Amino acid sequence: MLSTRILAAFQKHFSATPLLVRAPGRVNLIGEHTDYNNGFVLPAAIDKEIVFAVALNNTSKARLYSYDNKAHCTVELTGLQPGKPHWANYLKGVVAQFQQRGITVPGFDCVFGGNVPIGAGMSSSAAVECGLAFALNELLGTTLSRMELARIAQLAEHEFAGVQCGIMDQFASLFGQPNQVVRLDCRSLEYEYFPFDTQACHIVLCNSGVKHSLASSEYNTRRQECEQGVSVLRRYYPEVTSLRDATLAQLETHQAEMGAVVYRRCRYVVEENQRVELACQHLAAGNLVAFGQAMYASHAGLRDDYAVSCSELDVLVEAARALPGVYGARMMGGGFGGCTINLVAPEQVAAFVAAMQAAYQQQLGLKLETYQTTIVGGVSALEPTSIPA
Template structure:
């Protein structure tokens, strides 16, 4: 058991009792590239996780141990700053947020390790940030609410890791609820839970095994194109502050002025927000096949309008579509690689995986990895008694 290994590693290294914390990764069922446009997303915490063992010390030394790659990093709480050790920056950035708030921070020891695949779009970095934020909040008795801890994680990623992420990943890791997905309004940060029938349908991820180099540059381009669309619409509709406020009718009326490319980008975002809203109604009606149709439509929009898919992701979706028990599939994440997310009837999962593995390798020459996920609670403490 992972928690046992992390606990043993902490006790061997530091010889004092730690707090054990579990921080899950996340999936996003629908609502892609809507977050930075003030829209809606529909993530859930999953049973891929980072386990932390953290204990306070009397001095000012911070000792970190990354169990998975057996690396150490040591610094002083009075000298926190980004450094050349990439994995440590996520943790140091979180610790720095406590100091920014004027909260007392003392030395601490930390061992962490997990089973979230790197680069697969399950937000291992957010789990690392949120797990340490929760642990320090608990140990220091600072009593911050979960939204504040999510912001700590987001700011750590901005300032120490140099990634200008939204807040969805940290939010999902902290606010996850077993058997539910959470609809997050990325503008107001209002949220609501919707039931997900995890007995009837499983969420299976298929890792394309690729990450194309244009992902980051195209991401920035898409953001600019959306902003250009808003600038055009604001001339006629001052109430449009982001694409969240725009309607399909407004886009169609000004299609020529927007230009073909910007029009397609904006239309995708407006339609994707509508898909998230419809998807939530399908969940309330326990209609997962209807939910799956929204996923297929989302992928088509990401492929044809937003143009952030890639051949490998498209192949995965088309291979999944005719298989028994599959009701929905789409790319998940920023695009140009990573995973597809597939909604598969529980009794068809084994057959689905058995069919996908050879078919994908035959078409691409890439060995396919699949991950069957369960929707779980967000970040929380584990009792050392339970794993000793």
């Protein structure tokens, strides 16, 4: 059991009795590339998680141990700066955010490790940030809200890992609820839960196993293209401050001025926001078939209009579409690799996995790794009594 191993590692390296915390990774059922356009997303916390053991140590240093890397790092907690090893930056960034809020962070010992696959689009970095933020909040008695902890974790990633992420990943890790997905308004940060019956439908992730080098540069380009579209619309509609405010009719009216590429990028975002709203209605009505059709439409938009898919992801989605018991499939995350997310009837999951592995090997000569996940609650403390001796 993961928590048992982390606790044992802490007891091996340090002497105190630690606080134990679990922080889940996340999936996003629909609503891709909408977060930085002030739109809607529909994530859920999943049962792949990072577990922390943390205790104050009466020094001015953080003594960190990455269980998965089998690596130590000791950090002086004054004048924090990003550096080597890279994995420690996520933790240092969280401490720096507490300090920027005027909170003194004393020395602490920390062991962490988990089973969130790295690079598969399940937000292992957000789980690391949120887990430590939650643990420090508990140990220091700072009573910060979960939303404030999400902001701390997001800014840690901006400033110490150099990734200008939206807040969805950190939000999902902290605000997850069992058997619920959560629609987040990325502008107002208002949110609403919708039931997701994991008995009627399983979430299966198919990891393409690739990450094309285009990913980061094209991500920044997409942000710029969306901003270009907004700047055109604002000349005519001052109320349009992001694509969240735009309509398809407005885009079509000014299509020539935007140019074909910017128009397609903006059209995808506006349509994807509409799909999230409709998908929530389908969930509330228990209509998984209609929800799945929205997922396929999302993937088509990401492939054709937003142009962030790749041949490996497209092969996986088309292979899934042909199989019995599959409600829907689409690429998940920034694109150019990573995972597809698939909604599959429980009795068909084993056959689905076998068929997908065979199709991926046959069509691309690649081995396919899959993960079955359930939807769980957000970051929480673990009671030592619940951990086997």
